Amino acid sequence: MKNYYQKEIETASYEEIRKIQNEKIVKQVRYVYDNVPYYRNLMEKKGVSPEDIKSVDDIKKLPFLTKDDLREAYPYGLLGTDLKNCVRIQSTSGTTGKRVVAFYTQKDIDMWEECCARAIVAAGGSAEDVVQVCYGYGLFTGGPGLNGGSHKVGSLTLPMSSGNTDRQIQFMMDLDATILCCTPSYAAYIGESLAERGYKPKDNKLKAGIFGAEPWTEEMRQGIEKSLGIKAYDIYGLTETSGPGVAFECEEQTGMHINEDHFYAEIIDPDTGEVLPEGEKGELVFTSLDKEGFPLLRYRTKDICILSRKKCSCGRTHVKMTKPLGRSDDMMIIRGVNVFPSQIEAVLLKEGYPPNYQIVVDRVNNSDTFDIYVECTPDRFSDKISDMQAQEKKLNLAMRSMLGIGPKIHLVAPKTIERSEGKAVRVIDKRKLH
Ligand code: ADP
Ligand code: ZN
Numbered sequence: 001m002k003n004y005y006q007k008e009i010e011t012a013s014y015e016e017i018r019k020i021q022n023e024k025i026v027k028q029v030r031y032v033y034d035n036v037p038y039y040r041n042l043m044e045k046k047g048v049s050p051e052d053i054k055s056v057d058d059i060k061k062l063p064f065l066t067k068d069d070l071r072e073a074y075p076y077g078l079l080g081t082d083l084k085n086c087v088r089i090q091s092t093s094g095t096t097g098k099r100v101v102a103f104y105t106q107k108d109i110d111m112w113e114e115c116c117a118r119a120i121v122a123a124g125g126s127a128e129d130v131v132q133v134c135y136g137y138g139l140f141t142g143g144p145g146l147n148g149g150s151h152k153v154g155s156l157t158l159p160m161s162s163g164n165t166d167r168q169i170q171f172m173m174d175l176d177a178t179i180l181c182c183t184p185s186y187a188a189y190i191g192e193s194l195a196e197r198g199y200k201p202k203d204n205k206l207k208a209g210i211f212g213a214e215p216w217t218e219e220m221r222q223g224i225e226k227s228l229g230i231k232a233y234d235i236y237g238l239t240e241t242s243g244p245g246v247a248f249e250c251e252e253q254t255g256m257h258i259n260e261d262h263f264y265a266e267i268i269d270p271d272t273g274e275v276l277p278e279g280e281k282g283e284l285v286f287t288s289l290d291k292e293g294f295p296l297l298r299y300r301t302k303d304i305c306i307l308s309r310k311k312c313s314c315g316r317t318h319v320k321m322t323k324p325l326g327r328s329d330d331m332m333i334i335r336g337v338n339v340f341p342s343q344i345e346a347v348l349l350k351e352g353y354p355p356n357y358q359i360v361v362d363r364v365n366n367s368d369t370f371d372i373y374v375e376c377t378p379d380r381f382s383d384k385i386s387d388m389q390a391q392e393k394k395l396n397l398a399m400r401s402m403l404g405i406g407p408k409i410h411l412v413a414p415k416t417i418e419r420s421e422g423k424a425v426r427v428i429d430k431r432k433l434h
Pocket of ligand 2: 250
């Protein structure tokens with residue numbers, strides 16, 4: 001028997017979904033126009049008024065929002081309601097310069113948690129399950145999102161948060177966890193750690209995992225499924241739209257259903273902004289149809305993917321997105337943390353280094369390595385190893401405080417990083433993520 005968390009809406013016909021979306025968008029555009037002066041200005045500049053939006057087909061008339069807008073409007077400029085109506089703030093992982101702060105009313109939280117509950121049920125979850133959540137708790141959306149979803153489903157929730165693998169394994173084994181929620185790299189790491197401790201896949205009670213927040217490949221999926229003896233499901237989301245659960249995988253494992261009753265998805269050409277037809281590859285853009293606290297319209301995710309309405313064997317009718325196939329900006333996700341080369345450059349300049357550097361990212365034994373090669377200035381270069389190590393340490397700390405994760409710093413002699421004749425090659429990402 002197939003299980004759904006909200007069967008009626010998850011299996012509604014295309015026409016029914018459209019009807020809901022059309023009703024919601026008319027109200028939502030009016031709401032945003034009336035409550036968010038920042039977006040009202042953008043609409044006025046574009047010559048669009050709420051009356052112009054009669055259905056989701058008219059969404060293309062609306063202006064886009066980008067991370068730059070979020071930064072400019074930080075912190076309250078895109079708030080949709082009085083702060084007193086909001087009950088929660090969440091924020092993106094890691095970054096200082098580009099931190100996104102999102103606000104939630106109780107209704108927003110319920111909607112988000114319901115989306116996560118749909119994902120858990122799609123992965124086979126029910127009130128019988130023990131859901132171990134080892135996404136980080138706190139400002140990061142991973143922990144709170146899946147935690148809330150698990151509560152809605154009525155599963156027994158283990159709010160582990162991230163880290164402390166010994167304790168994760170002890171609880172997993174002693175308390176018979178059946179569903180594991182974390183980043184795919186951490187899942188792979190747990191798999192290895194179990195094997196190191198002499199456990200076979202059949203020794204644990206896990207049956208499924210819900211993994212997301214960073215790119216992962218089919219090969220990685222197979223590795224995780226084998227090492228843990230589970231079925232591994234992808235989940236996608238971003239803080240700007242709420243968090244994980246915007247889209248989730250079903251048992252068919254051929255893409256993630258987008259919760260279309262709450263999020264309207266478009267694929268655009270990242271260069272021209274033109275909306276592309278279904279099946280074409282481009283940048284994913286989301287319009288939240290009913291959020292109150294942080295109601296973003298036409299938010300450009302910078303994630304490149306393809307949408308498909310092909311009938312799914314699970315019975316769900318919502319449009320599916322492929323795994324993100326890349327980004328239309330230079331953001332990297334390293335150990336689950338969003339990192340921009342521009343932040344690294346800013347730290348180097350602040351610490352008095354020339355902007356001659358190279359970032360090398362790789363994935364070794366399922367975890368990301370992060371190295372930065374930096375050219376020293378002649379006056380700082382020293383033959384004494386301890387001098388160089390002290391400088392590397394200082395730079396590592398400065399990077400850590402900016403990025404939230406610490407790279408391995410390699411100071412190299414002046415003029416040793418290869419100069420490029422065209423655009424400098426700043427980033428060498430050896431991970432095969434797509
Ligand atoms: P998260 O809590 O998911 O890390 P952020 O807002 O910090 O949220 O980052 C969102 C970005 O993370 C997305 O735009 C996308 O690039 C990436 N991401 C999230 N989930 C996935 C996934 N399942 N596969 C690939 N990338 C993902
Ligand atoms: Zn499906």
